[in-house]
Amino acid sequence: MRLAELSRRSGVSTATIKYYLRERLLPPGHQINATTAEYDEEHLRRLRLVRAMIQVGRVPVAKVREVLGHVDDDSLGRTIRLGAAMWALPQVPEPDEDDEFVQAAEQEVITLLDRLGWENTKRLTTISSAYRSLVVAMAALRRIGYDWEAELLEPYAELMHRAAVLDLNLLETQPSEAERIEFAVLGAILIEPVLQALHRLAQEEETTRRYGFE
Amino acid sequence: MRLAELSRRSGVSTATIKYYLRERLLPPGHQINATTAEYDEEHLRRLRLVRAMIQVGRVPVAKVREVLGHVDDDSLGRTIRLGAAMWALPQVPEPDEDDEFVQAAEQEVITLLDRLGWENTKRLTTISSAYRSLVVAMAALRRIGYDWEAELLEPYAELMHRAAVLDLNLLETQPSEAERIEFAVLGAILIEPVLQALHRLAQEEETTRRYGFE
Numbered sequence: 001m002r003l004a005e006l007s008r009r010s011g012v013s014t015a016t017i018k019y020y021l022r023e024r025l026l027p028p029g030h031q032i033n034a035t036t037a038e039y040d041e042e043h044l045r046r047l048r049l050v051r052a053m054i055q056v057g058r059v060p061v062a063k064v065r066e067v068l069g070h071v072d073d074d075s076l077g078r079t080i081r082l083g084a085a086m087w088a089l090p091q092v093p094e095p096d097e098d099d100e101f102v103q104a105a106e107q108e109v110i111t112l113l114d115r116l117g118w119e120n121t122k123r124l125t126t127i128s129s130a131y132r133s134l135v136v137a138m139a140a141l142r143r144i145g146y147d148w149e150a151e152l153l154e155p156y157a158e159l160m161h162r163a164a165v166l167d168l169n170l171l172e173t174q175p176s177e178a179e180r181i182e183f184a185v186l187g188a189i190l191i192e193p194v195l196q197a198l199h200r201l202a203q204e205e206e207t208t209r210r211y212g213f214e
Numbered sequence: 215m216r217l218a219e220l221s222r223r224s225g226v227s228t229a230t231i232k233y234y235l236r237e238r239l240l241p242p243g244h245q246i247n248a249t250t251a252e253y254d255e256e257h258l259r260r261l262r263l264v265r266a267m268i269q270v271g272r273v274p275v276a277k278v279r280e281v282l283g284h285v286d287d288d289s290l291g292r293t294i295r296l297g298a299a300m301w302a303l304p305q306v307p308e309p310d311e312d313d314e315f316v317q318a319a320e321q322e323v324i325t326l327l328d329r330l331g332w333e334n335t336k337r338l339t340t341i342s343s344a345y346r347s348l349v350v351a352m353a354a355l356r357r358i359g360y361d362w363e364a365e366l367l368e369p370y371a372e373l374m375h376r377a378a379v380l381d382l383n384l385l386e387t388q389p390s391e392a393e394r395i396e397f398a399v400l401g402a403i404l405i406e407p408v409l410q411a412l413h414r415l416a417q418e419e420e421t422t423r424r425y426g427f428e
Contacts, residue, residue: 011357048358056354077428079421086414120422121415130414137407140270143225144262146404155380157412159373164416166369168424188414190360191370193351195413196406198371200300200344201335202378207293208334210382214291 003029006039010047017047025050025064049182057189071181078177082184086129095136104147105138112150116157167191217243220253224261231261239264239278263396271403285395292391296398300343309350318361319352326364330371381405 007014020026026046029037046068053059053067070076070084095102109131113122125131141148167187174180221228234240240260243251260282267273267281284290284298309316323345327336339345355362381401388394 052358056358078425080428082421082425083418086417118415118419120427121419123427124418124422128415128418130411130418134408134411134415137404137411141404141408144266144270146400148408152384153408153412156377156409157416159377159380160409160412161416161420163370163373163413164420166373167417168420170366186360190351190355192410192413194348194355194367195370195374196410197344197348197351198367198374199377199406199409200402201332201342201348202371202375203300203381204297204338204342204344205332205335206375206378206382207296208338211292211296213334213337214294 001039002036003039006043006047010044010051012047012051020047020050023061023065025061025068045179045182049186052186052189056193059189067185071178071185074177078181081181085181085185086188093136095132095139099139101139101142102135105135105142108138108148108150109134112153112157115150115154116161163195215253216250217253220257220261224258224265226261226265234261234264237275237279239275239282259393259396263400266400266403273403281399285392285399288391292395295395299395299399300402307350309346309353313353315353315356316349319349319356322352322362322364323348326367326371329364329368330375377409 001009003014003017006012007017010017012020017026021028026043029039029043031037049071050064050068053064054061059067067085070081073081073084076084095106097103110122110125121128121131138148171180171183171187174183215223217228217231220226221231224231226234231240235242240257243253243257245251263285264278264282267278268275273281281299284295287295287298290298309320311317324336324339335342335345352362385394385397385401388397
């Protein structure tokens with residue numbers, strides 16, 4: 001298809017597509033002659049991914065390029081590619097290891113992983129941004145006086161594990177490996193706001209069931 | 215206790231406490247004489263809530279005052295107070311009702327609520343910010359070509375309902391009604407980052423279980 005059709009089918013303006021091409025977020029079209037290039041379904045799919053990251057995820061352009069580099073590097077194994085793509089997304093700052101609240105939170109998170117039997121995750125603590133996020137969130141709670149124990153978090157972690165099983169089942173329905181990797185990136189950006197909204201809606205439902213409407 | 219002790223026990227500087235007092239985020243102490251005021255456990259608890267909103271939730275001071283107004287208004291019923299406190303937190307922008315993606319998303323969310331049997335939530339759609347958030351998130355997905363159906367969201371919604379049951383069970387362990395209302399506000403600010411981190415950790419665990427470490 002020509003640029004005009006790519007624009008029509010994607011809903012992205014031709015000016016924006018040209019910008020993405022210049023920034024190498026989209027591979028060049030197949031040049032037919034000096035002034036005309038042809039685009040295919042893969043361009044359309046990549047355009048959708050780029051838009052999701054930039055418009056919905058508000059990921060900076062340089063970061064998008066970095067994520068796409070991991071997505072496209074098929075010399076890597078699947079877990080590494082899935083992980084590398086996620087790890088390139090916006091990160092929490094490194095926790096301060098000298099902080100007493102961080103140390104206590106880390107202790108509690110390790111206890112949680114032991115209780116859950118998440119042995120694989122325990123091997124990844126030094127490189128996992130999810131692990132760092134949890135330590136930072138728990139340390140923030142401790143700093144204002146909420147010393148939440150692993151026992152309290154365990155049922156939440158089990159629910160989130162079921163959500164992860166749904167995520168990966170969904171991912172495995174994607175037809176090609178490239179699409180599965182892309183789906184993982186989209187999932188991180190797009191599923192999380194949906195889950196958060198569902199959680200709040202469920203809180204409203206449960207609150208009104210228990211206490212009525214007043 | 216005196217201001218110095220309130221500062222020591224809360225970990226908040228006296229300058230910041232004085233600022234919160236001036237901004238009426240903290241009720242005045244009990245004046246003993248012209249220069250000395252006495253503070254109690256309720257001040258300490260309120261200080262913790264204010265810090266959580268400002269430091270962790272990054273809620274603006276004017277909004278904090280508004281939320282506290284709802285928390286303290288015991289003329290309202292429990293559901294209204296719980297809801298009002300949450301509704302005063304940062305909101306998604308109003309969805310554009312003329313947008314075709316918003317209309318389609320709304321249709322799908324209503325179908326989801328029907329499938330789930332969340333009758334109470336259906337009655338609240340005109341005032342619920344969680345409902346608006348979900349419509350906005352689903353419309354964003356549709357805009358980039360993901361027409362997720364109610365059927366796909368249903369198992370996620372069921373998991374989030376179980377999380378909401380855990381939330382409210384935890385809320386009900388709080389000793390007084392004032393503390394239960396405060397806990398609801400804290401929950402919205404503090405539990406969500408923890409759930410998000412747990413979800414990502416669970417994804418890592420499940421990914422490595424299925425595909426190994428490479």
